[in-house]
Amino acid sequence: MTANEISLGIDVGGTHTDLCSVQGTNIVRAKALTTHDDYSVGIFNALTNVSKIIDISVDDLLAKHCRAFVNGNTIVTNSLTELKGATVGVLVTGGFSDILRVGRGARMNVRDDHLQRNLPRLVPQEFVAEIDERIDRDGEVIVALDHVQVEKEVRRLVGLGVDCIAVCFLWSTANGSHEQEAEEIIKRVAPDIFVTQSISVASVFREFERWQTAILNCYVQPPVKNFVETVADGLRARGYERSLEFFNGLGGVLTEEVVKQVPIQLYSSGPAGGAVGSAALAKRYGLDEVLCGDMGGTSFDSILIHNQQPKVVQRCTIGRFDTALSLLDIDSIGAGGGSIIHLDSRGIPQVGPQSAGSMPGPVCSGRGGTEPTVTDCMAVMGFIDPENYLGGEYELDIDAAKNALEEKVGNALGWDATRTAAGAYSLVVANMANALRELSVSRGRDPRKCTFIAYGGALPVFSASVCQKLGITDMIIPGQSSAFSAYGLLEADYIRRESATIGWLVGEEDGYGHMIATRDRLEQLIRQDLKDAGFSDGEMQITFGGDFRYVGQLAEMNMAMAKSDVEKDLGVGINPVFDVAYEEEFGPGTAWTESDLMLVNYVVTGVGLRQKPDIQPVEAKNTDASHAILSTRRLFLPDTQEWVETPIYDADKLTPGTTFDGPGVIDCKDTTIYVPPSASIKRDEYNNFRVSIRAD
Amino acid sequence: MTTNTATNTSQTNTAAQSASGEFDPITAEVIRSAFDNITTEMSLVLLRTSGSPVLTESKDFSTVLFDADLNQIGSSGYILLHMASSRRGVEAVAKARVPDDVQPGDAFICNDPHTSGALHQGDVGIVMPIFYGDELVGWTFSNAHLMDIGGAAISGFAPEARDTFSEALRFPGTRVAHNAVLDDEWVSFMRNNVRVPLSFISDLRSLVAACNVGGERMGKLIDEYGQATLKKYIDYNIKLTEKALRERIARLPDGTYQTYDYVEYDGFGDDSLNPIFCEMTVSGDQLKFKFSGCPQVAAFINAGPSASEGSLIAPIMCQLAPDIPFNEGFWNCLEIDLGEEGSILNPVVPAPVTSGHASAGMRAGRMAQEAVAAACAASDDEELRSRVSGQSSGAVTLGIWFGEDNKGNPSMFMPFGMAVGIGGSGQTTGDGQDCYGMQSTLAIKWADIEVQELDSPVLMLWRKMQPNAGGAGVTRGGLAIDEAFMLHGANNFVGMNFQSGAEIPARGASGGLPGGCGKAWLIREGEVEQLLAKGKLPTSPELVKGVVDNSLLGCQTNIPFAKGDVFRGLGGGGGGLGDPFLRDPALIQQDLIDNAISANAAEQLYGAVFVNGSSTAVDANATWANRNALRSTLVASANVALDKLPKDTCHADVLRQNGSWVCAHCDTPLTSANESWTSGTQTQERDLADLFDATDTHIRRRHRKPVTLTEHYCPSCAVCLKVNVMVDQESTPVYNTAG
Incomplete structure (x- = not known):
């Protein structure tokens, strides 16, 4: 990329629209408030803010300099949380429409009977049409599709005013002809209706998840289409002529055209951009085991990065919806800046999961909040700069925070505000540590061997303490911590993943031909898709893999393989390799070596390589940091549980190579980094903060 | 036998203690969540390695952590019945082995309702000691419903056994592993005795691995806090829970609340109804349950002690005190008297017990649920009154089938939906949850149609919600499942079936009506094949037509099931709340x-x-x-x-x-x-x-x-x-x- 070319990553979150601009090695960040009635307004506000910093007008930026525009957003999440989406009609195999209501059971692992409610209804009963058709597991047609009935039901649904129709038939994975024929009838009868066949969004068995995914794809289509068109029109009107790319939950980007067909693919939760950014950092630093985390207003989100690839999880659950989607394996708990501190029925303090959100927000922000939050605790302990709270937009009302902490929690325990706040700090740290431990252990990793990459505006105050709790000794806080998710968008490739259920027993001739044909068909599909998106053969990376399980088990495990692995001696070489991978994941001695191995789903992934920011190391001079001390502030240190006059360092003055030992706080304007007494920190050659934490 | 678990009723003043600095509530909470984290980690190990669909898909398992004094200190939820079986299992092992006969890495198998606390023989518990250095510091427990444990009981159910010796293998807490590795001799013995050895052995390994991981994590926690501190906070957390629950109980009006139910059984053609009773006494901050029932019967419906105790803990955990973290403190507030020995609720060998939890135990739970609701209803306290509800359904309709498919492969089919797709009770906050399961089975699930058809030679004909199953009320009970299947790719299977709630439904509360019952039909000579040939789906009994086989009893085994036959099962619905x-x-x-x-x-x-x-x-x-x-x-x-x-x-x-x-x-x-x-x-x-x-x-x-x-x-x-x-x-x- 030439020196003038600029890449823009824009992350439209619930509260803020973060923008990261990369021009050569120059990375700049800016923010604006998210404008929910018209997202493009917030995006242009952020663009205006960044244009001031880099001193290029928005029009010039878009028309002349901008080479890539990658957007991450929460449109799908919002639509599903608020249950605002399309009026969806469904065609479903006769006898099975109620699967859409109850799935595999709605009971949650929650004790309170009052919380045990049915699954949210996306499609009212009268919008579901049962169709006479049946295919069995071998793809044999048991009952042919009743075309007359389909046409009649489609007319009825259209009469009811549906925007979209999902076609959900049993075993369409074994034989897709009925879903295809039904779509053709719909297109003929009602050409304007958006149609999704269940196999077009997820060609894998387990009907509930596949059907649900098709229905969700329909449900979120109008808001996604509206968003994509609004942003595209806005940018094009200001002279931007290149393609727009949208970040998806798999950690890649998709083109406008693909997004309009499979809008559900846009689903991604907050830190997915950061996960991709973290994977890029892991590659840059040569780290094999990484945990990364982000803390927002309501939640702490984390993900494991193994061998520089963010972990992907199959069969993701979105809220209470089980889906067939494969997404980045992001784990979320209710521990954010807005999480409320309260006493439980035993009189013991708890943090969250209720949150004060951004409105009314923490008590200290003076916007009407009355419940003490995690942010209030940090204010009381002195970690928030009263001079520069929320960029100086708000006055920090520490006394109000103190009163709330004492009134709602502390008084009952005989504690003052400081002790209450410090207690809450410990709880937040313990909750995060538990989440990270569960995340790594459930994926077969030891957290102590991981590097923790902590980003976002709020997490770096807690992250060193979290490391201490887990025995993690190495942590990286990106230089652009608060806009790291937006930065991560620029590190994403174009990713498409196709899979198909085949159920082939490894080593068997039976079904071998079908498996090979499926593999080749998927590869063709992916290559064509990448070609359509504008990638040349040289820019394509096609990888092959399978979801395998031992016969007798029900859960599959994904394993990568070479294209030819299934060919040599009918693939018998796969068995021992899978055994090893399985035991690496689940522990020694766990492989079912006596069982046959089944390749349940063949998976082909296509990566269209995009040009990435060209980040080069700069010279790092080992220097003392005393020149960067702005001032000192009295902080209540959670480690020693006492007030300590602590040096505050100016992030801008910490040049590469600068090192200091804790305790200390780095003020990055929009982020506060806490370096505890048992840690030391260094600004490294990539302008990131590298923290060493001594094990206790 | 009377189980008196009430120990320490002395009140502790937690606020005063924290003020004096002896206990730090924050440390207490961090340690408590660490215990839950450990049991969650144990459950992840189980879930990720097991092959049993009842475990991975239906979540029929649990993991529990104990201290050296056999106090329950953490659990991962899921099957609440196991809160009782884990206590009895660990106790059985500890009593027989401590101090001389227990080594690090030993694993003991407990699956006997009579001697080692199991719900039924198919629910296999593994107990392992936790050692810190050479000191015994606690116990781990993991439990899962395995596909088979041998004997007449298929997957743990023997509807026609007349005594417990004819049911299945029973282990009273038998050592099966040294150094966390299963004993080869025992493995080869079991391989010879169970129907699906591969899955059995693998699941056993998973259970041992889960316990082992729990023990390791406990060791690390001791490293972090030191033994004395950890012990102090274990006790403190138990006291905190106990105190909170006692305060809750004290808000219930003192008095006795008597209720009754009937345990159904018609397996020997005598359509007997076996009466049982429960008297719950609220006395200050103590809750006493006194059960009684008819003499034990020579059929698999007798409830071993864990089945009743585990069923009655569910309304306390889900209804009366869902907000109080669970640990031994719960049991400290309860006094449980299972009544005279030799009754259906307190059976002795040789009483058969393989459906104890789904029959008499389930009914004991429903009685407790009703008694707790009655006490809440009688209270002046608005919050407690909001916890009134009718009974959730416990009507299990289970069929387990086997045979060879047309390729000669043996196959077992267990449609779990009709067993667990049963309705919850109407709540003051809204209608009961559809397909809620029993109150004691959190997160219960069943398998997809396509999973069932991939694994077994069957064609599912429908899976519906059954209208009217939910008892009528201001808020109605939750609905239940209605499903049917036929063989497809096989000609002849045999199977067993039982319906634990076909005649006596789940009752409503405050004027609400009872929910529908669970039921099964075997339909022979139906028109399914003809319909399919005509291009029509047989999506209802009206379309299937045929002849209902009236010889099908509520509890039966060796039922022939041939190509063209249709089996239809319904779950029961929950009771309604308030006048409809x-x-x-x-x-x-x-x-x-x-x-x-x-x-x-x-x-x-x-x-x-x-x-x-x-x-x-x-x-x-x-x-x-x-x-x-x-x-x-x-x-x-x-x-x-x-x-x-x-x-x-x-x-x-x-x-x-x-x-x-x-x-x-x-x-x-x-x-x-x-x-x-x-x-x-x-x-x-x-x-x-x-x-x-x-x-x-x-x-x-x-x-x-x-x-x-x-x-x-x-x-x-x-x-x-x-x-x-x-x-x-x-x-x-x-x-x-x-x-």
Whole structure:
């Protein structure tokens, strides 16, 4: 990329629209408030803010300099949380429409009977049409599709005013002809209706998840289409002529055209951009085991990065919806800046999961909040700069925070505000540590061997303490911590993943031909898709893999393989390799070596390589940091549980190579980094903060 | 045998202690969440490595952590019944082995309801000691329902066994692993004795691995805090929980709450109903359950002690105190008396017990659920009154089938949906959850149609929600599943079937009606093949036609099942809450649109009147007028204006005021507070099977000792305050509150 070319990553979150601009090695960040009635307004506000910093007008930026525009957003999440989406009609195999209501059971692992409610209804009963058709597991047609009935039901649904129709038939994975024929009838009868066949969004068995995914794809289509068109029109009107790319939950980007067909693919939760950014950092630093985390207003989100690839999880659950989607394996708990501190029925303090959100927000922000939050605790302990709270937009009302902490929690325990706040700090740290431990252990990793990459505006105050709790000794806080998710968008490739259920027993001739044909068909599909998106053969990376399980088990495990692995001696070489991978994941001695191995789903992934920011190391001079001390502030240190006059360092003055030992706080304007007494920190050659934490 | 678990009733002043600095509540909470984290980690190991669909898909398992004094200190949720089996399993091992016969890495198998706390033999528990250095510091427990454990019991159920020796292998806490590795001798013995050895051995390994991981994590926690501190905080957390639960119990009115149920069994053709009773006493901050029942029977329905204890802990955990973190402190507040030895609720060898948890135990849980609800209803405390509900269904309909497919491969088919797709009870916050499972089975699930068809040679014909299964009420009970299948790719299977709640339904509360029953049909000579050939789907019994095989009993084994036969199973529905005549007509209309109730049910149970010519549009004004007219006829003394009643008391039945029981809806005194208030009501008796037949609700009609519905109406406002389900007027529940 030439020196003038600029890449823009824009992350439209619930509260803020973060923008990261990369021009050569120059990375700049800016923010604006998210404008929910018209997202493009917030995006242009952020663009205006960044244009001031880099001193290029928005029009010039878009028309002349901008080479890539990658957007991450929460449109799908919002639509599903608020249950605002399309009026969806469904065609479903006769006898099975109620699967859409109850799935595999709605009971949650929650004790309170009052919380045990049915699954949210996306499609009212009268919008579901049962169709006479049946295919069995071998793809044999048991009952042919009743075309007359389909046409009649489609007319009825259209009469009811549906925007979209999902076609959900049993075993369409074994034989897709009925879903295809039904779509053709719909297109003929009602050409304007958006149609999704269940196999077009997820060609894998387990009907509930596949059907649900098709229905969700329909449900979120109008808001996604509206968003994509609004942003595209806005940018094009200001002279931007290149393609727009949208970040998806798999950690890649998709083109406008693909997004309009499979809008559900846009689903991604907050830190997915950061996960991709973290994977890029892991590659840059040569780290094999990484945990990364982000803390927002309501939640702490984390993900494991193994061998520089963010972990992907199959069969993701979105809220209470089980889906067939494969997404980045992001784990979320209710521990954010807005999480409320309260006493439980035993009189013991708890943090969250209720949150004060951004409105009314923490008590200290003076916007009407009355419940003490995690942010209030940090204010009381002195970690928030009263001079520069929320960029100086708000006055920090520490006394109000103190009163709330004492009134709602502390008084009952005989504690003052400081002790209450410090207690809450410990709880937040313990909750995060538990989440990270569960995340790594459930994926077969030891957290102590991981590097923790902590980003976002709020997490770096807690992250060193979290490391201490887990025995993690190495942590990286990106230089652009608060806009790291937006930065991560620029590190994403174009990713498409196709899979198909085949159920082939490894080593068997039976079904071998079908498996090979499926593999080749998927590869063709992916290559064509990448070609359509504008990638040349040289820019394509096609990888092959399978979801395998031992016969007798029900859960599959994904394993990568070479294209030819299934060919040599009918693939018998796969068995021992899978055994090893399985035991690496689940522990020694766990492989079912006596069982046959089944390749349940063949998976082909296509990566269209995009040009990435060209980040080069700069010279790092080992220097003392005393020149960067702005001032000192009295902080209540959670480690020693006492007030300590602590040096505050100016992030801008910490040049590469600068090192200091804790305790200390780095003020990055929009982020506060806490370096505890048992840690030391260094600004490294990539302008990131590298923290060493001594094990206790 | 009497189980008295009440130990320390001395009150601790936690606030004072924290102020004095002896205990830090934050440390207490961090340690408590660490214990939960450990059990979660154990469950992840299990879930990720097991091959049993009942475990991975249905979540029929649990993991629990104990300290060296056998206190329960952490658990991962899921099957609450195992909160009891884990205590008894660990106790059985510890009593027999400590101090000399237990080494690090030992694993003991517990699957015997009689001696080692299991619910039934198919639920296999593994107990492992935790050592820190050479000191025994605690125990881990993991449990899963395995595919098989040998003997006549297929997957742990033996409907026709006459004694426990003919059921399945029973392990009283037998050592099966050294250094966390399964013993080869034992493995080869088991390989010889179970139907699906590969899956059995693998699951056993997973259970041991889970316990082992729990032990390792506990060791790290001791490293972090030191043993003395950890011990101190374990005790403190137990005291905190106990204190909070005692405060909750103290808010319930003192008194005794008596209730009853019947355990069904017709496996030997005698359609017996086996009566059981429960008396719950609230006395200050202590809760006592005293059970009794008929003598143990020579059939698999007797409940081993864990089945009853585990069932009764569910309403305490889910209804009375869902907000209080669970640990040994719960048990400290309870006194449980299982009654005389040799009864159906306190059986001794050789009583068969393989369905103990699904039969007598499930019923014990429903009695406890009803007693807790009655105590909440009698309370003046609004929060506790909001926890009133009817009984959730426990009606399990289970069939397990095997045979060879057309390729000669052996295959086992266990459609779990009809066993666990049973309705929850109507709540004060809304209708009961559909397919909720038993109250004690959190997160219970079943497998997809495609998973079942991939693994077994069957074609599923339908999977529906059964209209009217939810008991009628202001909030109705949750619906239950209705599914059917036939062989596809196989010609002849045999199987077993049992229906634990086909005749006596889950009762409602505060005037709500009982839910539908669970039931099964075997349909032979149906028209399925002909229909399919004509291009039509057989999506209902009406279309399947054929002949119902009347020889199918509620509990039976060796049932032949051939190509062309259809097996249909229903789960039971939950009880309703509040008089159905007070349900919002708009909700009835929505239920009709959703096919949650039929038009017959809307008219007859809810008094609905339809808008001219419509079968779903409900005329609200006409409905209220119709209700008032019907009730005026029924309760001649009353001045009926149901539509004018305050809505916020819809879930209540009676209140205590000035030494009297008064109707909660109109404040009219019924009786003095030391009498049974139902004596002051006007009653109506109806045959339950007749009513259910007329309202398209399922039940198996009893010809001997039919089931009667007794409805109690306020003589003044005609609201239905209570609905009893009785056999031959044998018994009625009595609730006496003191004072």
